[in-house]
Amino acid sequence: MFEAAELGRKVAKAEFRRREAGLRLELLELQQALRGADFPVLVLFGGVDGAGKGEIVNLLNAWMDPRWIVTEAFGEPSDEERERPPYWRYWRALAPRGRIGLYLSAWTSPPLLARAYGELDVAAYDEALERIAAFERTLAEDGALIVKFWLHLGREAQKRRFRRLEKDPLTRWRVTERDWRHWRMYDDFVAAAERLIRRTDAPDAPWHVVEGTDLRHAALTVGETLRDAMRRRLETPPTAPSPPPPAPDPGPTVLSRIDLGRRLDKARYRRELARWQGRLAELGREAAVAGVSTVVVFEGWDAAGKGGAIRRLTAALDARRYRVVPVAVPTDEERAHHYLWRFWRHLPRAGRMVIFDRSWYGRVLVERVEGLAPPEAWRRAYGEINDFEEQLVEHGTVLVKLWLHISDEEQLRRFRERAETPHKRWKLTDEDWRNRERRADYERAVHEMVQRTSTTAAPWTLVAAEDKRHARVEVLRTVCGALARRLEG
Secondary structure (H helix, E strand, O other): OOHHHOOOOOOOHHHHHHHHHHHHHHHHHHHHHHOOOOOOEEEEEEEOOOOOHHHHHHHHHHHOOHHHEEEEEOOOOOHHHHOOOOOHHHHHOOOOOOOEEEEEOOOOHHHHHHHHOOOOOHHHHHHHHHHHHHHHHHHHHOOOEEEEEEEEOOHHHHHHHHHHHHHOOOOHHHOOHHHHHHHHOHHHHHHHHHHHHHHHOEOOEOEEEEEOOOHHHHHHHHHHHHHHHHHHHHHOOOOOOOOOOOOOOOOOOHHHHOOOOOOOOHHHHHHHHHHHHHHHHHHHHHHHHHOOOEEEEEEEOOOOOHHHHHHHHHOOOOHHHEEEEEOOOOOHHHHOOOOOHHHHOOOOOOOOEEEEEOOHHHHHOHHHHOOOOOHHHHHHHHHHHHHHHHHHHHOOOEEEEEEEEOOHHHHHHHHHHHHHOHHHHHHOOHHHHHHHHOHHHHHHHHHHHHHHHOOOOOOEEEEEOOOHHHHHHHHHHHHHHHHHHHHHO
16 A cells, blocks of 8 residues: 555755745635635644654644644543543544644544554454544534545655654654654554555545655645645535425324323422432442543423423532533534534533533434524434444443423413513523424424434433423432443443
8 A cells, every 4th residue: 555655756945945835825825715614624644653744734834824723733641531532632623614623643543553552453443443434424524624644654764764863963852762662563553554544535534645755745745635625625616405305294203102191299209309319419429439420411392391400400419520511502613613512522521420401412403493404414413423422421421311391281381481470581582482383393303313312322211391390300310320320330
């Protein structure tokens, strides 16, 4: 695979200066055009040690306006990063729409190193590579332009580069014992790299293998490839979204099977509330000691009692160890990223809990029903959500997903009660009434949501919330059960 990148190609200084001048102007013009576009440019750099990745990233920042470039170099994960799923650090670093992101030692690096060191067998390595491909596919389908460069040096060329760097006092620090250890493992690294490139090369996230023997040649190749990719994308007219097919009537839905007659009288409610809040307080302390993080997702009809259930949940917890994230209309910053970005950034540290009052499921509920996301976007969201939740569970996070269900009649009664009660009136909005008019559409969307995303690893719990007391206890019992299974398992 790498033979074509070991030919010793060089560019003379005069030719480099001539081509650099035109290239820099073109890149600056494209960068300015990109600022008004609805997609980011994500540029990933991989390659052998000493092949010039850092120098080329520095050149790109010099050739363009660095104010509109996000440059990230990933080293060993910090404690904060280790306490979240591995891709948390990469999601947080993604450039927003209209910007360029340059990434060194990013998501391809950890599995490559682990395979070269023999820490991953072929099956585990392929699984890691599939996750890389899925991550990049998710970003590309959302519109990101992804360009990946592998900067290559042959074994002897790498040795000569190290020797030259070591002779110069200004660059000696760049060559470490780790670099030489990797050089001695060159064949293992190249074998792992070949498999990485084959398995993660895709039309919407292609690899470009660049010879790094001569830095002038490598820099021009990278710059011109990036220029051409940006120009093609900026000149390509956006694809018109396909019209949504008529939604089939699913007949009876998962919601129609919920027994809304379940109730608790006041006396039993007080006893059960105290019991389960006490149990949650114990489990919360155990989770903090064990470093187990928890994510609780609340979805449900307007006025179904999510807020009241959340208050009973948090009353049992140490306020220093939980956070409630209310999810509303995305901000401008959030709109500039993939819709999952704002949820990744809120994931809890080890031993803590995050409670989402509405969540990423808005993509397949309100955005689907109200036409805020095109059909192809909300249809692929089921797979994206399943992958996201799988990563949470694989990391050891306790994930609880709750849908609070009430009847149409009970919702109307609660709406009217809110309208007539001064201290509750603020909860009722015009949007609530509009949503109510489309209840049948929402019920179809909820049915498909549960059908497509209630998995063994991340099941939905459908809570009968016609009686608020019953719902609050059921929520507490469900969260306690999930925490206990994780701590005991």
